Amino acid sequence: MPTPPPETAGDPVSDDVVLGALLATAHQYARRALNEALAPLNIEARHYGVLAALDRDGPASQRRLSALLDLDKSAMVRIMDELERRGLATRNRDARDRRSYAIELTPEGRRKAREGGTAAATVGDRLFGWLEPADRERLVAMLTGIARQATGPGGDRNSGP
Amino acid sequence: MPTPPPETAGDPVSDDVVLGALLATAHQYARRALNEALAPLNIEARHYGVLAALDRDGPASQRRLSALLDLDKSAMVRIMDELERRGLATRNRDARDRRSYAIELTPEGRRKAREGGTAAATVGDRLFGWLEPADRERLVAMLTGIARQATGPGGDRNSGP
DNA sequence: TATTGTTATACTCTATAACTATA
DNA sequence: TATAGTTATAGAGTATAACAATA
Numbered sequence: 151m152p153t154p155p156p157e158t159a160g161d162p163v164s165d166d167v168v169l170g171a172l173l174a175t176a177h178q179y180a181r182r183a184l185n186e187a188l189a190p191l192n193i194e195a196r197h198y199g200v201l202a203a204l205d206r207d208g209p210a211s212q213r214r215l216s217a218l219l220d221l222d223k224s225a226m227v228r229i230m231d232e233l234e235r236r237g238l239a240t241r242n243r244d245a246r247d248r249r250s251y252a253i254e255l256t257p258e259g260r261r262k263a264r265e266g267g268t269a270a271a272t273v274g275d276r277l278f279g280w281l282e283p284a285d286r287e288r289l290v291a292m293l294t295g296i297a298r299q300a301t302g303p304g305g306d307r308n309s310g311p
Numbered sequence: 312m313p314t315p316p317p318e319t320a321g322d323p324v325s326d327d328v329v330l331g332a333l334l335a336t337a338h339q340y341a342r343r344a345l346n347e348a349l350a351p352l353n354i355e356a357r358h359y360g361v362l363a364a365l366d367r368d369g370p371a372s373q374r375r376l377s378a379l380l381d382l383d384k385s386a387m388v389r390i391m392d393e394l395e396r397r398g399l400a401t402r403n404r405d406a407r408d409r410r411s412y413a414i415e416l417t418p419e420g421r422r423k424a425r426e427g428g429t430a431a432a433t434v435g436d437r438l439f440g441w442l443e444p445a446d447r448e449r450l451v452a453m454l455t456g457i458a459r460q461a462t463g464p465g466g467d468r469n470s471g472p
Numbered sequence: 473t474a475t476t477g478t479t480a481t482a483c484t485c486t487a488t489a490a491c492t493a494t495a
Numbered sequence: 496t497a498t499a500g501t502t503a504t505a506g507a508g509t510a511t512a513a514c515a516a517t518a
Binding site for chain 3: 194224
Binding site for chain 1: 336442453
């Protein structure tokens, strides 16, 4: 039951809380919008992310895909199970390192990736299209910085080199 | 295993995807950072949100708290169960409408709310403190706009008046 | 009839540990 | 020993439907 985010202002503590809550709200609503746009294709955001990465960067191991998409390796297993069962991607043993797979898109998978791209572009245009290019750049920089600060000193326990 | 968000640029479609992924990353890392800061108090972000709302706005029904924090009412039940079990808030029947509760903080709950506020302020300062005030305002405006677009036309199915 | 709160249920997401097969 | 992938499990978050008590 989406409700407009609560408005507050002035309070030095709750300003941060509001910003954090806004981050959550924007993310959740955006993900929901993407999922709704992808629903006719019978895939969800998690599938699209993998399909798009494969379409753009070519075959990759599950490990590489996990790192690329910032997903846990066990989450990747389940997503690949789903993609394989739907005939969108295949797991082929890498000849040079038989521990890894070379994950590849099937023709149908490539088609889904492209169709998903169109759907994602439509949603992206609605959500982000109204932003001036300069604002958009600022937004990317700010979100990147926030993520960095959150994983940085005092934040994350495995931020080793 | 947090990995810096993937960098990409130029691709008209993947720009949006990157922005969406950044939204997810920033949100998740920020929530994790808040949870870690609240861990010594034995509460999590969901508890703190309710405690802070009660501390600031005074007693409220579960319904009102759900709306205020954009939570499902059944989620609110579980959070209140936890707060009550920990002696941080109490459910008192509202005399004027015996269907509702008047949720109130206990003294211990109020203390947690304040201590949580301090912890949240520390995290907020680390995550958001480096932003210029003007950038911060822009960020709030952009996130609000994105959330509005996401729930707006073509997006959400219950966006009635 | 509508609303507040409760319960049951289910699916997604994230996270961890233990295991295998390869290296 | 270390890495790629698998499996099992658990908890958080989100969502829905059915229900009781009250309005």
